[in-house]
Structure formats: structure tokens, C-alpha cells
Amino acid sequence: MIRTLKTTLPLAAALMLAAPAAYAQNLLIRGGTIHTGVEAQPTAEVVVVRDGRIAYVGPADGAPSAEGLEAVDLKGATLFPGFTDGHAHLDGIGWREMTLNLEGAASIVEAMARLTAWAEAHPDGVIVGRGWIETHWPEKRFLTAADLDAAAPGRLVVLSRADGHARVASSAALAAAGIDATTPTPSGGEILKGADGQPTGLLVDGAMALLEGLAPEADAAATREAYRAGFNVYARYGWTGVHFMSAPWKDVSLLEAMAREGEAPLRVYNSIDMGDARALMAGGPRDAGDGRIITRAIKFYADGALGSRGAKLFEPYSDRPDTFGLMLASREEVMPLYQEALRTGVQIATHAIGDQGNHDVAAWYEEALRATPKAEWKLADPRWRIEHAQIIRPRDYHYF
Incomplete structure (x- = not known):
């Protein structure tokens, strides 16, 4: 996906949301500054899109034939690779x-x-x-x-x-x-x-x-409407992708159906809630809608948040000396799941904010990676993440 900006303000998402399907699938884009995101070739003159895929980015002289392509003149606007929010709760x-x-x-x-x-x-x-x-x-x-x-x-x-x-x-x-x-x-x-x-x-x-239980559980129609509203917010701000943290497993099939039916205007990378970890690992990573909805990770919570004094610290809070924060998970709880994730090809994302929360998660990661023989890994490149990593002791920098 791509985004155009004039100076620093997002333009309407016409290329992806309002344009006819054929227009969005076959494009010749030029006439402005085009940023590639590639260090060796930071800018380009032309982008060619065929069948919904970027087929060429580079100088105008080397561009393939424009036959069958709809020309888009940026008129001095700036084109960027799509912006992805690396951590959000789409349902919320x-x-x-x-x-x-x-x-x-x-x-x-x-x-x-x-x-x-x-x-x-x-x-x-x-x-x-x-x-x-x-x-x-x-x-x-x-x-x-x-x-x-x-x-x-x-x-x-x-x-x-x-x-x-x-x-x-x-x-x-x-x-x-x-x-x-x-x-x-x-x-x-x-x-x-x-x-x-x-x-x-x-x-x-x-x-x-x-x-829980005070408000009635939302039915399928209301849940779908909530996701439409979430998609609209992101499209309006100019995002083209989102990493959906703590995605409910029960909603994955709904999101996949929305993608197939043209109701998902951005790419979604699902990290499902840890309570449903084994459901994902039983079938392995999945995607739908031509890769529009990808479900490939599990979201864990190690501690709470700093503002509500829930982030787990090594020292007590200065304004609440009676508390060190809260751990929401234990080594005994997560270790089997971390190791099984390696064996089933599932990525891991763990929320940690406090310095002790971050230390514990980093140590758990190290233990799981060392304890699971690489021959058993189904992931060639485990890109395990710590979400937030807000406070870290200098002695723990080596983990990162």
C-alpha cells in the first residue's frame, strides 16, 4: 500500500478507498517526490502497480511500458510507503x-x-x-x-x-x-x-x-460494525497497516471475511491474546484476503501500565512507596508456550513496561531460545518482540 502527502498533511485515501478496483490495481504514479524506504535508493521518479502489486520503483527511463495503466500525476505531492501502526487495539x-x-x-x-x-x-x-x-x-x-x-x-x-x-x-x-x-x-x-x-x-x-458481565456481550453484527468504525478511523488518519495486539481469536474469522468482502481498507497483523495461544498454534500461522489479514503471533502481558502503577519495578514507586507494580504472568506460565511457539512457527510479542517486567521477559526469551533445539524451530527467524520496553536498567541493555 502507498500513501501520498502534500507537505505534512495526509491527502484523501482515494487511491485505495474511493477509487474503482481497476484503477487501484494498475497504476503509473509520477510527478512528485517518491520515497522508497530503501537506503541505497531513497527516492524514485516512477512507481508502477500491476494487478495490485508494486511492480517497479525507480527512474522514469527504466520504467516498463505504461500500456494498460492508469496514470496518476502527484502534482508535486510526496509519496511514501504505507504507514503501519506497530501496536494498536483495533477492536477498542x-x-x-x-x-x-x-x-x-x-x-x-x-x-x-x-x-x-x-x-x-x-x-x-x-x-x-x-x-x-x-x-x-x-x-x-x-x-x-x-x-x-x-x-x-x-x-x-x-x-x-x-x-x-x-x-x-x-x-x-x-x-x-x-x-x-x-x-x-x-x-x-x-x-x-x-x-x-x-x-x-x-x-x-x-x-x-x-x-465483566455487567454489559451484554456484543452480537456479530455489532462487532462487525465496531471493526468498520476502527478501520475508518485508521484510514482517515492515513494508516495503511496495523499490528492488532490482543486480537480476540473469535474475531479472526470475521476479519478474514471482511477482507474477502472488501471491508478491510488496511493490512492487519494479528497478535492474538495469550488465552487463545494454543488455538493458533494448533493450526499455525494463517492469512486471508491476499495477505490483507495475517494471524501469526501471540500477545502476552508481563506487567501492567506505568500510569496506573501497574508496571513492575525493582524499586517502589516514588509516589506510592507501598507498591512495586504488578506481574501479570509468570515464568512457569509462559515458558511452555514460548517454546511451543518456536516449534509451531508462531511469533511472540510480550507487553513489558517496568524495569523488572522487561528484565524478566528478556530473560524468559533467552531461556526459551536456548532451551529449544534449533532443529525443532519452525521459525527460521524468530522476531520476538517486547511491546513498549518503557523502562530498562542499563545492566539489561545487553538483551536488546
Whole structure:
């Protein structure tokens, strides 16, 4: 896929989204600066596309015949190889568009004003939203049940933080889920409590599962609509590909069908959630829609997120000296899966943010790669990834 830019602003995605199929399949593109992404030949004069594949990139003098090609004059615009987002949650982006969208809310006041407006427009059912983040809010704190109760009195409300590692619930939602001061903290999670010992409404990582089941599960039609919305957001921003992290295994066949039916305007590389690891490894990597949807990796979570104090650190948090963060996976849990991935041709991506989280994952990778005989590898080149790698001790740089 390709993208055109004039100065720094994306143009309409006409070449891929709005143009007739024949136009998009056979092209002669010229008339602007063409970046190749290849160090030895950074720019070119002409790009030729035949049958949907880039057939030539180079000087005009060496270009093949233009017979049967639709000429595209860039008129001074700049052409780039397609931009791929290396880490996103495509389903979450779609659902954010279809539920209460708190992305960009600049304060608790603004976020709660959006909640009030949504509650008035949707008087029935559980209110679900996502996209809030307190990092730059003037209030300098997380949302609480009290905030939600004031904005939408009596309503069941569950709002996910932008990183997906914390959710805040209203008092009605906490009660419906049976969460109170005596609720045991789930492994790999935290139920934040106030000075009175009562839950504040914020649940971190593993504790978020306590809220599952409050909202009805989306049916196939709604799920498809959510993916359409996610695709539209990415196409509008100019992306041509996305690495979909924690992709639900149950949705892979849906995405493949959307690609075959022309509803996937960008390439998707699926890293499925670790809970479905063995389902992927049983059949091995797969692709559909002429490589438009590729499912070839498993996404693991080693620790939580930094903002919600879930990233696992070697030293306690300076503003929460009572916690070092959370590990969401153990060596005993992941090692058999890492080794089986090597034997079944599946790639690995593991979320790690804190310095201890990163150390542990790097050490686990090293152990798995050394312990599994290369003769058993089905991957010639294991491109195992650590997603985020946000904080790393200098003594662990050698792993990277």
C-alpha cells in the first residue's frame, strides 16, 4: 500500500478507498517526490502497480511500458510507503467510536460533562466508555466512583483508561458486580481504596475482570460494525497497516471475511491474546484476503501500565512507596508456550513496561531460545518482540 502527502498533511485515501478496483490495481504514479524506504535508493521518479502489486520503483527511463495503466500525476505531492501502526487495539478503537468516547478530554470536568450528555441521550442500559487519561488533567488524579455518580446518578457506568489497564466504575456498577471493602484482590490486579478502606471505583489490570458481565456481550453484527468504525478511523488518519495486539481469536474469522468482502481498507497483523495461544498454534500461522489479514503471533502481558502503577519495578514507586507494580504472568506460565511457539512457527510479542517486567521477559526469551533445539524451530527467524520496553536498567541493555 502507498500513501501520498502534500507537505505534512495526509491527502484523501482515494487511491485505495474511493477509487474503482481497476484503477487501484494498475497504476503509473509520477510527478512528485517518491520515497522508497530503501537506503541505497531513497527516492524514485516512477512507481508502477500491476494487478495490485508494486511492480517497479525507480527512474522514469527504466520504467516498463505504461500500456494498460492508469496514470496518476502527484502534482508535486510526496509519496511514501504505507504507514503501519506497530501496536494498536483495533477492536477498542472501534468500540470507542460506538460508545462514550472520552479521548482528548482535558479534565475531569470535561470528561464528566461528556458522561452527563451521554447519559441523557442514552437513558437505558449500562454506560460503557473509554479513552480517558489523567496524566495532564489539572485535577492530577484518577476518576472515582463519586465522579461518575455525580455525573450520571444511579447509572451503571464503566469507563476504561486509555491504556486499557484500568477501569473506573460507578457505585451502582460496583454494587452490581459485588465489589466492596471485603472483596479479595485478584491475582495481578488491584482494587484501589480510600482512607476509609472503601473502593474508590478504580480497578487495575487483573481486577478489571470483576466488572465483566455487567454489559451484554456484543452480537456479530455489532462487532462487525465496531471493526468498520476502527478501520475508518485508521484510514482517515492515513494508516495503511496495523499490528492488532490482543486480537480476540473469535474475531479472526470475521476479519478474514471482511477482507474477502472488501471491508478491510488496511493490512492487519494479528497478535492474538495469550488465552487463545494454543488455538493458533494448533493450526499455525494463517492469512486471508491476499495477505490483507495475517494471524501469526501471540500477545502476552508481563506487567501492567506505568500510569496506573501497574508496571513492575525493582524499586517502589516514588509516589506510592507501598507498591512495586504488578506481574501479570509468570515464568512457569509462559515458558511452555514460548517454546511451543518456536516449534509451531508462531511469533511472540510480550507487553513489558517496568524495569523488572522487561528484565524478566528478556530473560524468559533467552531461556526459551536456548532451551529449544534449533532443529525443532519452525521459525527460521524468530522476531520476538517486547511491546513498549518503557523502562530498562542499563545492566539489561545487553538483551536488546
